Amino acid sequence: MKRSMAANALLWFVLIMGTAVFVFPLWWMTAVSLETPDRAAAAMTGRTGLAALPADPQFGNYAEAIRQTGSIEWMGFVDALANSIVVTVLVVVGTVLSSSLVGYALARLRFRGSTPLFLVMLGTMMLPGQVTMIPLFLVFRQLGWIDSILPLVVPAFFGNAFFIFMYRQFIAQIPESLVEAARIDGLGHLAIWWKMVLPLCRPVTAICAVFTFIGTWNDFMAPLIYLHSDEAATLAVALNDFRGQYGGVNNVHLLMALSVLTMIPCIVLFIAAQKTFVEGLARGSVKG
């Protein structure tokens, strides 16, 4: 069907406007990160407009932002980056392993009370995080885990209700005969999960890993609550140091430069994972 010129124009207009809304913050962040301190501060308070492309891009802002992160020059950034990577990798691995294992059990093992357990688990999704925040803090303090990464990482190894649900639905669709064939070939439940279910669940794992990665990498609340010392802070918390003592922002150009750096892994990951999502969809459509 051929669209008329007017319809085409309207469609383009809507799409361009939508894109503008999404791109604006990214552009603003990048543009400010490349401005001189004066112009950045002026743009921040709205005193002057912002050039679409900075006339005199200050790439040095990035090095300066890295240097000033944390309390130790240069190393503060390395610390925060390392903390972020360690926490995020552990949380992703823990979430994928535990959620798929629990999902397998709920989908494939017949045991008394499996349905009520499943419902209770789904019920926990209804609880807002704010409700459990303080009790959880008290529990972790009692365990002596405050100012360590344990409160951030350990819960991930106990599954995530939403991903357990996703894995369970996916695993329930794997033909029973595949599992039986594996049993005859000498695999126990753990081996079936590791050698058959996990490889077959690749599309779910991709979604689970990417969402968990982005969520953990960008998480500000939990690290802020549990990590108190500078050395333990993750990137998201370290960013916060650029805010002044009273909430004002002194070096907005540096804050934006570090924000751009922090975002890069998420953007790269999302672009890379897009291919896997599509591939996963295509694989699912071919019976095999």
Added chain:
Amino acid sequence: MANVRLTKVGKVYEGPSGSAVRAVEAVDLDIADGEFCVLVGPSGCGKSTTLRMVAGLEEISEGTLEIDGARVNDLPAKDRDIAFVFQNYALYPHLTVGQNIAFGLEQRRVHRSGVKAMLTGASAARAKESEAIAARVAEVSRTLGLDALLARFPRELSGGQRQRVAVGRAIARDPKVFLFDEPLSNLDARLRIETRTELRLLHRRLRATILYVTHDQEEAMTLADRLVVMHRGRVQQNASAQECYERPANRFVAGFIGTPPMNIVDGRAERGGFAANGVSLALPARWPSLNADQPCALGFRPDRIRLVAAGAEGSVSAMVAAVERLGDRTDIALDSAWGRVVARIAADDAAGIREGDACGFEPDPQHLHLFETGECGARINPR
């Protein structure tokens, strides 16, 4: 290879509200070493459950299962040394054909990889093992003509090829017993007949003990050394295919084995004959145990019927309801006082027969079967 013996094996499922559902009842079966035994019956007759109990995929509720003389009731599936070919093949979708065939062997490796193996010097032994597995996979794939497909994934194969891979996976491990669960029913008709022959040849070459389940009685008859006909969880007859065809143990077997099925007419015995709906037929005096006036059923196969002119003496009058010409032979459905009867005659003899013609038929007196009444009424043996 080994023999398999089932003694009074039964399966009871717990139904809703605590009631027990019997899927399989007191099955006795003795499969000799190297025998091709086929379980056949309509769906829901318990044949698949029986097979799955032998495999260890279902628990055995009652009775004893022995493989190679040892009781294996409580042995998990992996320790029974059996191979199972599933109806949907159950190939591992994330592994190539070669990896699928090797999978069972890989799981049964004696020498593990890893640091410990390196320290204890088991690496050489493991390498040797890998070589042996590769050689076995090559041998199996050559046997089944899968050489060119080893690097493919199951989703890239046709139905027939997948089926061959499933068989390859089973024979790679050289198990004591092969179990097949309707392995041909996902193939199209022509391929099914080809594969049937291949299976038969494979059995001859491997001299394997095979327990095979199908609902297709033709497939069952062509494959079986021994045919086990099941119905309602019970074994109805356990004999050679020929025996089941010529001397069906009861009315169910008579109706199930053979296409088109045997004509069976309910009636009662008369002095020297059989009568149903007022039409009598003289029986050759060969049924000594038959009492006069005893209710019974008369069976005769469609190809053991002679068509005669209407009103001929000793015949049953009928009208031609339908004519199905199959090339070399013709199936004729006849409506008579005995109900719908199918006759199969040579095409030449059927040339002039039209639907609506009046005629008569005579069952061949040498090939009559008598059964007691009821769905599984026992055969009444002639002298």
